[in-house]
Amino acid sequence: MEKEKQKERKLKRVFLQKKYNLLTTVLVALCVALLSGGGVFWLMDRQVKGLESANQAMGKINTVYNALYYNYYKDVSQQKLVDGALNGMVEALGDPFTEYMNKTESQELNDSISGSFGGIGAQVQKSGSKIKIMAPIAGTPAAKAGLKANDVIVKIDGRSTKDYSLNKAVSLMRGKVGTKVSVTIERNGTTFTKTLTRAKIPVKTVEGKLATNKQIGYIQVTSFSENTAKEFKQTVQSLRKKGAKSFIIDVRNNPGGLMDQALAMSSMFVENGKPILQVVGRDGKPTIYKASNELDDGFKVKEKAIVLINGGSASASEIFAAALKQSGNNVTLIGTKSYGKGTVQNTLPFKDKTELKLTIAKWLTPDGTWIHKKGIKPDVKADYPDVAYLTAIDTTKAYQAGQNSKQIKNLQQMLVFLGYDLDEKSGYFNEQTKQAIEKYQTDNGLIVNGTADKATVESIENKVAQKVTESDNAYQKAVEKLSE
Missing domain, CATH: 3.90.226.10 (2-enoyl-CoA Hydratase; Chain A, domain 1)
Structure with a gap:
């Protein structure tokens, strides 16, 4: 009981202090205005109203803070409340490029500008409630895994990013070089998961x-x-x-x-x-x-x-x-x-x-x-071949005869791009698809089982990425134009 009374007295002291500060601000401002003449008075009067409005708003924030800190049914840290208030103000702007960063996130931003860090190498932004990739950095795990601009990261290590702040998503994807992180990507209505090994993101640009x-x-x-x-x-x-x-x-x-x-x-x-x-x-x-x-x-x-x-x-x-x-x-x-x-x-x-x-x-x-x-x-x-924009294949699954899916359809198109004979490209894993997989496995020293397992899919995607690079139409047009 005594403890509750102490809390109540403390709350009252805070509220009284806030009223005193507001009154002092108004009185001081008005005195300056009256001593300075009519024209300045109008300007100062606007400032007083602005200060009064700001102090009233801050007073309300302070009231909510104290109510939560002292009266919530279980203990809550001051830092959590402060960070929540700051993030709430920032998020109210609806601007994905304005954000409050904690100590770790701030250091990560500075590292990306002037140093190096361990991560996957993707620049991301908050778009509504979604974490969206702006661009993968060339030569990084994200780029090598086929992640692309406008891909939506729906999960990190199996956990939904729906309620994540941008900072939280970034901090989870960064980490010690050599460690792994899985990201589930949504692209054009299809989702797939990639497990990436964090690497040192290059300083040289x-x-x-x-x-x-x-x-x-x-x-x-x-x-x-x-x-x-x-x-x-x-x-x-x-x-x-x-x-x-x-x-x-x-x-x-x-x-x-x-x-x-x-x-x-x-x-x-x-x-x-x-x-x-x-x-x-x-x-x-x-x-x-x-x-x-x-x-x-x-x-x-x-x-x-x-x-x-x-x-x-x-x-x-x-x-x-x-x-x-x-x-x-x-x-x-x-x-x-x-x-x-x-x-x-x-x-x-x-x-x-x-x-x-x-x-x-x-x-x-x-x-x-x-x-x-x-x-x-x-x-x-000018652009890369269409195959460059196919959804990457979810390597947490294996694909075999009799199955039908968008993932298999993408796999079939990749095999055709690599020169393997396939009439079926609708997503149904038929006998011809199985034979094409077996031939690919034989050609590339993989276990021949006719199943598109993780090793086979990753090998196919790497071959496609290499060939896409060699089929860089924009680069080729640039060379042609400068050679004229």
């Missing part, structure tokens, strides 16, 4: 080589991190020494990153003084960024260039592609429509090492276009 035509340099940019512009400059210089006279810049499946790096890279291709980007805050006034020596350190790429984009090219990748398309010299975009992320985020760090990542502005292309949720259309449309 730029790779370069000479294309099939030795006078063309091929540069792949996988994300925009702290050293991307520097790495890009070094790669261009290296390829020039090897004989490159023009460049293909591949930002497909590049989920973006730091805006300053996108600006620096864009400036390398744009004449000084020309616009690269417009950023518009809540005041509606655009800040225009223009190419300059300050951005690119005087390093220019004047050779003919082509940029490859696709549905996994987002954010900073789109800034780069749009800048080169609209302000660059003779730059062509080849591929498919980009993702369409036209907002800018910043982080507000706290002393306890948590952070608030919030959308502070929208960005526009040099000509003032907002590509958010629309994407950028390429000048030349």
